[in-house]
Amino acid sequence: MQERPHSRPQRSTPPDEDDGPDARALIAEAAKGDERAFEQLYDLLSGSVFALIQRVVRDAAQSEEVAQEVLVEVWRRATHYRPDRGSVQTWVLTLAHRRAVDRVRSAQAGRDREARAGAQQHSRPFDEVTETVTTRWEQRQVRRCLTTLTELQRESVLLTYYRGYTYREAAGLLDAPASTVKTRLRDGLIRLRDCLGVGR
């Protein structure tokens, strides 16, 4: 087994279609029980995993719990990762997002959340995205691509993804029919996919 150079978390050049060779090589080694490879994978992905979970869950202590759960699950299920199904980063962040959403949903019964959501003045997640200091290529790219969505598409996507709302909760916030939000989610993600050039 060869030693792999420690990969830099900062990238100034666009990542290729997926993670580049590193994450895939590392997860393949981790799947064979190599804890050092897993540690390198951790270094590669934990920044995004933790940031995303924190964004959805908000609470710092709970975010750490969820992040730990997710990262240990990555170790445990490394043998299940299939390169042909998508990038390592996508696999891990999909898992992280799911667990984060589970956490906020279990924290409150849906109807209760919906009522609160409806009564809340909602700040606009897009502003939060745009206000982040964007030094990373991915962020600039995502921000640029988000501007190609219609406002309703964008808000539907951001409220559900970053806040963990159901499409019905988001519809309540956006004062739009639930069925509309459902289709806007799909349309918005399709635009995002095409703008980011992922998936095909």
Place this chain on the structure above:
Amino acid sequence: MSSDLATLTGAYVVNALPDDERAEFEVHLADCADCRQEVRELREAAARLGAAEHTTAPEELKQRVLAEISQTRQDPPPPAEVRTLRPRTRASWGTRLSVAAAALGVALAAAFGVVAVQAQQELDATRERMIAAGARGAEISAMLQAPDARVVNAAGPEGMRATTVLSAEQGKAMFMATGMTPAPDDRVYQLWFIDPSGTATSAGLLNAARTEHTEPLIAAMPATTAQLGLTIEPHGGSPAPTTTPILTLPTT
């Protein structure tokens, strides 16, 4: 893609479906290959929203995670044998895929000049190399993920072996051969889709240039195709076969 359910792909990938609708959609997903493909693509897009977030995770989180993994047994790799139960959405590939992957993996391994090993990880590694080799690899992966992907193997003259992956659903065929005798300089190998009446449509020329292995050839397969045929044609190929096929493979 049909039905109202198909429009749920977006809500599904951002986890915006309530549990009951999520479960219902996952059932639908098992039967809708287009939806699965769209979910895969939209998931990549959604994950970029996550990847755009970045912070430094607390140092003690790392210590806790590393401590816990050293005490955590990993799942065994998913079995590649026949499953009677439909695998869950995020489980390993279905039966036919494993079979297809195994058969194809051997062919790919041969094509890439590495020793063929049946182990799933080796197959994955081979496919990785394919994917690294360019978009064709991705196309091959997409073909392999078709729920109806089938593999047909055939032996040709002089130790030649051909492997074909077919997906009626995707309307594609992928053909590759090993043990080919390189065609003379002024001749080429040409692949044909042949319908039941014997009418042949060109599937393209095989690139068997300097090695005995062809590069995989992927072509859109007419729905009426009954068999594939391989002929030797003058340089540049022919509009219709001018010689008797040296090899035919049934596709139905």
